[in-house]
Amino acid sequence: MYSRIIGTGRYLPERVMTNFDLEKLVDTSDEWIRARTGISERHIAAEGETTSDLASHAARNAIDAAGVEPESIDMIVVGTTTPDLVFPNVGCLLQERLGIGACPALSVETACSSFIYALTVADQFVRTGLAKRPLVVGAETMSRIIDWTDRETCVLFGDGAGAVVLDAASEPGIIFSSLGADGRYRQLLDTDSGISQPPPDGKKTSLRMKGNEVFKVAVRTLEGMVDEVIEKNNLKQGDIDWFVPHQANLRIIAATAKRLKIPMERVILTVAEHGNTSAASIPMALDTGIRDGRIKRGDLLLLEAFGGGFTWGSSLIRY
Numbered sequence: 001m002y003s004r005i006i007g008t009g010r011y012l013p014e015r016v017m018t019n020f021d022l023e024k025l026v027d028t029s030d031e032w033i034r035a036r037t038g039i040s041e042r043h044i045a046a047e048g049e050t051t052s053d054l055a056s057h058a059a060r061n062a063i064d065a066a067g068v069e070p071e072s073i074d075m076i077v078v079g080t081t082t083p084d085l086v087f088p089n090v091g092c093l094l095q096e097r098l099g100i101g102a103c104p105a106l107s108v109e110t111a112c113s114s115f116i117y118a119l120t121v122a123d124q125f126v127r128t129g130l131a132k133r134p135l136v137v138g139a140e141t142m143s144r145i146i147d148w149t150d151r152e153t154c155v156l157f158g159d160g161a162g163a164v165v166l167d168a169a170s171e172p173g174i175i176f177s178s179l180g181a182d183g184r185y186r187q188l189l190d191t192d193s194g195i196s197q198p199p200p201d202g203k204k205t206s207l208r209m210k211g212n213e214v215f216k217v218a219v220r221t222l223e224g225m226v227d228e229v230i231e232k233n234n235l236k237q238g239d240i241d242w243f244v245p246h247q248a249n250l251r252i253i254a255a256t257a258k259r260l261k262i263p264m265e266r267v268i269l270t271v272a273e274h275g276n277t278s279a280a281s282i283p284m285a286l287d288t289g290i291r292d293g294r295i296k297r298g299d300l301l302l303l304e305a306f307g308g309g310f311t312w313g314s315s316l317i318r319y
């Protein structure tokens with residue numbers, strides 16, 4: 001048994017924050033941000049709008065696109081770094097809100113790779129017969145853990161959510177998945193505090209990143225993943241129709257596309273309008289490419305992500 005994608009959806013909060021808005025907050029410029037990252041604007045959740053709010057809109061869109069009843073969903077896996085609460089997990093919050101019946105609901109927390117991890121977990125449940133129709137979501141309110149005085153990170157991130165509905169099928173679907181992690185790099189990209197390690201008095205938990213060092217490991221790791229996918233699946237140049245990468249930085253995406261020998265016209269890019277939305281970036285890019293008609297049934301897709309931890313993962317999918 002395999003899993004295939006039967007519906008996708010996305011949701012972006014209404015408020016748009018441009019690079020020019022950020023020029024008023026920190027010592028930066030639209031020119032620097034665009035040249036170094038490819039980002040022009042990002043969406044920011046409204047006050048009181050939570051990760052599960054964004055996730056529920058994206059999930060409804062995906063369920064509608066799949067043309068199935070919410071009650072037929074038999075597993076929920078949410079990738080997120082910014083859950084509403086310590087618990088219940090965002091999967092349970094979605095279950096209640098979307099009217100999905102009793103079924104396993106969990107979240108995975110592997111930063112920017114969370115969606116690939118979530119997709120792989122759901123796919124494995126389908127392959128072993130434990131689930132037939134999982135809902136997989138990547139959703140983030142990164143704005144909540146941004147230090148808005150740190151120009152090295154606050155210009156990079158945005159909020160959003162993307163979702164896919166998988167269905168059991170006799171043919172893939174998800175052909176190949178690969179996951180990895182290396183905790184020795186934890187200090188290059190992390191948060192300064194959390195729950196059992198609380199923030200120093202009165203402060204909020206904030207993301208920290210040594211961007212330049214992350215950049216180098218990200219490119220190296222993503223190139224290694226490209227080589228692995230090509231080798232293990234005997235792929236030839238031109239076999240992959242669409243590259244749907246995590247959207248952290250246009251320069252990282254371009255380096256990976258070069259290794260893949262795929263032209264940039266075959267890469268789904270949303271980084272300019274969304275910034276880095278962590279777990280949400282891949283499902284939102286996937287939904288963008290599907291809804292605007294570029295990605296068609298039968299196309300071969302490569303999804304790849306790299307993030308804090310470090311964690312990474314890839315998925316080769318016949319859409």
Ligand code: UT7
Nearest residue numbers: 028029032036112151152155211212214215218248249307
């Ligand atoms: O999604 C999870 C994984 N995350 C990533 O993959 C992010 C990886 N890293 C990156 O995308 C890039 O490293 C950044 C976009 C974060 C930074 O780009 P960079 O080309 O690596 O720049 P840099 O950190 O080497 O900084 C170059 C200069 C520095 O000034 P000096 O030392 O050359 O005088 C920085 O202080 O740019 C300065 N700088 C800024 N200038 C204007 C850093 N941030 C800003 C800013 N505006 N926002």
